[in-house]
Amino acid sequence: MSVYTRRSTPDSEMEAACKTETSKKKTATLELAGVTQLPESTNCLACSEDGRYLSLGHSQGLSVWCASSLSRVAEWLQDRLEITSIQITWIADMFYLLGTVDDMGVARVFVYHCEGIHLLSAINNMENINKRSICLTFELSEGGDYGAASVSCSGALWLEVYHFPSESWLKELEMALSQKQDPNSSGDVEVKWTPIAVVIRIKPPTIPAGTALDDPLVVLQMTDFLTHCLALDVDTRSSRQWEEPAFDTDAGKTKETIESPRRCTHHFLLPCGQFPGDSKAKSQPGLPVAVCVWWSGSHNLLQYLLQKAPKNKPDVEPMPDVLWPNAKEILCSAVSRCTRYVALGLDDGLVCVWDRQLGSPLSVVLVSVTDTAFSCMQFVDYWPVSANDSQTFTEAKVNLLVLCKSGTIHTVTTGRGIRSCTVQLTERPKHSGDLPTVTASVPFLHSLSLVVQRNGKMFLQDVINKTTVCFLIPTPTHLIGTPCNPVYALNTKQQTLFIKAGDQDPSCSGSSKEGNQSQLFTFRFGESDIFKQYIVSLPDSPQQQKTLSCVTLEKACNVYLQQRVASGGERNKAITQTWRQLQETAVMVQQRHSRAAAS
Numbered sequence: 001m002s003v004y005t006r007r008s009t010p011d012s013e014m015e016a017a018c019k020t021e022t023s024k025k026k027t028a029t030l031e032l033a034g035v036t037q038l039p040e041s042t043n044c045l046a047c048s049e050d051g052r053y054l055s056l057g058h059s060q061g062l063s064v065w066c067a068s069s070l071s072r073v074a075e076w077l078q079d080r081l082e083i084t085s086i087q088i089t090w091i092a093d094m095f096y097l098l099g100t101v102d103d104m105g106v107a108r109v110f111v112y113h114c115e116g117i118h119l120l121s122a123i124n125n126m127e128n129i130n131k132r133s134i135c136l137t138f139e140l141s142e143g144g145d146y147g148a149a150s151v152s153c154s155g156a157l158w159l160e161v162y163h164f165p166s167e168s169w170l171k172e173l174e175m176a177l178s179q180k181q182d183p184n185s186s187g188d189v190e191v192k193w194t195p196i197a198v199v200i201r202i203k204p205p206t207i208p209a210g211t212a213l214d215d216p217l218v219v220l221q222m223t224d225f226l227t228h229c230l231a232l233d234v235d236t237r238s239s240r241q242w243e244e245p246a247f248d249t250d251a252g253k254t255k256e257t258i259e260s261p262r263r264c265t266h267h268f269l270l271p272c273g274q275f276p277g278d279s280k281a282k283s284q285p286g287l288p289v290a291v292c293v294w295w296s297g298s299h300n301l302l303q304y305l306l307q308k309a310p311k312n313k314p315d316v317e318p319m320p321d322v323l324w325p326n327a328k329e330i331l332c333s334a335v336s337r338c339t340r341y342v343a344l345g346l347d348d349g350l351v352c353v354w355d356r357q358l359g360s361p362l363s364v365v366l367v368s369v370t371d372t373a374f375s376c377m378q379f380v381d382y383w384p385v386s387a388n389d390s391q392t393f394t395e396a397k398v399n400l401l402v403l404c405k406s407g408t409i410h411t412v413t414t415g416r417g418i419r420s421c422t423v424q425l426t427e428r429p430k431h432s433g434d435l436p437t438v439t440a441s442v443p444f445l446h447s448l449s450l451v452v453q454r455n456g457k458m459f460l461q462d463v464i465n466k467t468t469v470c471f472l473i474p475t476p477t478h479l480i481g482t483p484c485n486p487v488y489a490l491n492t493k494q495q496t497l498f499i500k501a502g503d504q505d506p507s508c509s510g511s512s513k514e515g516n517q518s519q520l521f522t523f524r525f526g527e528s529d530i531f532k533q534y535i536v537s538l539p540d541s542p543q544q545q546k547t548l549s550c551v552t553l554e555k556a557c558n559v560y561l562q563q564r565v566a567s568g569g570e571r572n573k574a575i576t577q578t579w580r581q582l583q584e585t586a587v588m589v590q591q592r593h594s595r596a597a598a599s
Contacts, residue, residue: 027459028530029471034522035501036070039063042500042518044086044487048096049142051493053112055098057083062100064088064112067491070520076110076117085137088112089144091166095173097144105134107149109164109196113173120169120193123149123162141268141288146199146306148266148291159202159264161291161306168194199306200318204262204295205230229325233300263296267335267342269303272356290321292342294330301330301344301354324354334400336379341398345374351412353398362398363414367422372406380411380441380449380463401425401449401463407435409451411463417566425466431455437484443492445525445534450490450497456480458499470530472523474501481518495526495535 041059047067048055054065062083063075082103091097091111098110098117107123124133133153140147147162176191268288292303303322328346335342341362342354349369353362367374380399397415404410407429414420429435433455440450447464456479458472480486481502488499501519525531 027468027471029473030523030525030528030530031473032475032521033496033524033527034070035475036520036522038500038518038520040518041082042487042520043082043084045489045498045500045520046086046088047489047491047498048088048090049492050090051491053088053096054489054498055086055088055112057086057100059083062086062098062110062117064096064098064117067494067496070522074112074115074117076119087138087140089140089142091144092170095170097140097164097166099138099140099147101135101138105136105152107135107138109147111169111173114177118173118176118191121196123147123160123196124151136263139266139268143286145287146268146291147196148268150264150266157204157262157264159266159293161199161202161304162196163199163306164196165194197308199308200291200304202264202291202293202302202304203317204264205233205298205300205302229300229323233298262298264293265333266291266293267333267339269335269356270339272338272340292324292335294333294344297329299326299329300324301326301333301342322359326352331374332376334377334379336398341379343377343379343398343400345377345402347373349374351377351400351402351414353400353414355416362416363420365412365414365420365422367402367410367412368404368408368424371404371408371410371428373404375403375405376439377402378439378441380447401439401441403436403439409436409439423466425461425463438486438488440490442490442525444495444536445531446536448531448534452480452483452486452488452499454483456483469534470528472497474521478502478519480521495524497523497525499523 039056039058042056043059044057046055047053052067053073054067054070056063056065059082060079061075061077061081063072065072083100084103085101087099089097094113096112098112099107100110101107105124109120109123111118111120123138124135131153133151136150136152136157138147138149144164144166147164149160149162151158151160172191172193269290269292270287271289288306290303290305292301294301301324302320303324304318305321324342324344326344326346328348328350330344330346332345333343340356342356344352344354346352349367349371351365351367351374353365354360355362378401380401397413397418400412400414402410402412408427409425411423411425412420413422426436433453434457435454436451437454438450438452442448442450442460445460447462448460448469449463450458451461452458456474458474458480460469460472461467462469474480478501481500486499488497490497499521501521526535
């Protein structure tokens with residue numbers, strides 16, 4: 001696949017700088033729509049998919065707020081508890097599931113209903129302090145059917161995926177509420193909630209017993225491709241520990257460096273095409289059927305089906321059902337809204353997009369040769385879809401937003417049968433304060449992304465025209481709270497941004513005790529004339545849409561062959577370009593060897 005990268009000259013850079021200065025003078029500003037007092041030590045914020053409620057995690061517990069009136073409707077409090085992570089998802093009519101993690105690493109699941117918050121389960125109870133497990137991350141799937149937690153215990157790390165008995169919980173909650181309203185009831189009703197079931201426990205890949213990696217010929221003779229890839233992955237990681245070995249003068253041997261714990265990143269996947277999980281997808285189209293996982297330092301993306309282990313083999317470690325191998329180490333990842341495409345940011349400036357439906361790479365794009373490593377990426381796939389496109393197979397095309405550790409932002413447009421295009425959206429900041437800490441696509445604004453910088457500046461940027469559309473102006477007396485890690489939430493239904501404000505600006509003369517407390521800033525995009533040309537109506541949730549898939553394997557193969565024919569010209573150009581690069585590299589290597597031999 002050929003790659004087209006927009007390059008600039010000194011003259012064009014000067015012209016762009018002039019245009020930037022001119023645009024800054026004319027750039028519009030969006031004033032605050034409202035300021036609301038927050039509970040003490042508010043650490044996290046989340047918005048429900050339907051836009052009705054905000055969930056806040058703070059000291060002594062959590063609370064649920066009405067997103068329209070910004071009034072508190074329910075709270076759950078406990079002494080000496082600090083909630084550091086929170087998520088809320090809609091599960092039924094006026095029923096919402098909440099997932100939290102506190103400062104001690106305990107994950108909990110709550111349900112909100114009828115202005116009440118009820119604790120359903122604590123994920124990692126600490127019954128034995130000597131075997132204390134710490135939850136590092138906890139995520140609910142959209143719709144609240146599954147949850148996944150990264151758990152650490154005694155130096156080991158694994159991923160646990162849970163199935164939530166939502167229907168049983170709803171029945172138990174309704175029964176408890178009816179008993180509480182009974183005039184003959186003595187008081188509080190104690191509910192025994194249905195326990196959570198562990199679907200799968202995934203550990204970092206290890207070299208299978210009896211696998212020898214010292215002899216390359218033995219590795220090449222391995223017949224199991226999956227085992228081979230996992231073994232090479234582990235071997236590559238362990239070899240890095242010897243790059244800078246410590247030398248023991250007494251023993252005369254090198255000592256292995258301490259291995260850093262491996263972190264995992266996961267994504268829930270919906271049904272897609274004729275690949276594993278389709279049998280479940282037919283009966284329950286809205287449920288995730290698999291989870292994809294990659295571990296730090298790994299080259300492989302692993303996909304596991306969400307099915308319980310056999311009762312006769314409960315302790316057997318699960319093997320991945322699908323393995324997506326990559327040539328470079330994975331640094332970051334993202335999944336499209338329909339979960340058909342999985343994008344991986346690789347080492348050396350490569351982006352690989354996998355197509356789950358066809359089981360092959362959609363595209364491999366070189367984003368930047370000179371830039372630093374990727375830090376995060378995001379799909380921009382909220383463009384409106386016509387009625388005809390929802391019924392027929394359309395040409396695959398994806399848009400990505402990629403952020404590098406240096407602070408530069410790139411956009412990637414690629415697909416099967418089209419020419420890939422990468423554009424550098426922003427230059428490398430000259431000052432550390434201009435480094436972006438948040439770069440998020442705004443779903444309801446066409447081609448606009450929200451950027452928050454370390455110095456507290458906020459603006460909306462057009463990723464196509466590379467222009468700043470609007471600056472978000474807070475109050476003159478307050479700064480954005482923790483701009484290095486802002487606490488914010490986008491309400492896609494109300495087209496609103498909620499972001500936490502911090503302490504009072506020290507440069508302001510006026511100060512008060514009330515001003516030193518955290519506040520919630522509200523910016524309403526839908527009410528401003530600035531964004532009328534950008535506002536788009538969002539399609540239904542992926543859980544509510546019919547997943548685009550081919551009915552039979554024969555149709556899937558026909559679609560794949562049609563795309564191969566359509567992309568023949570581009571592939572021939574890419575092959576010619578690759579051969580030219582190989583020839584140039586061979587000449588350079590030959591010249592280098594000749595110079596080395598002569599010297």
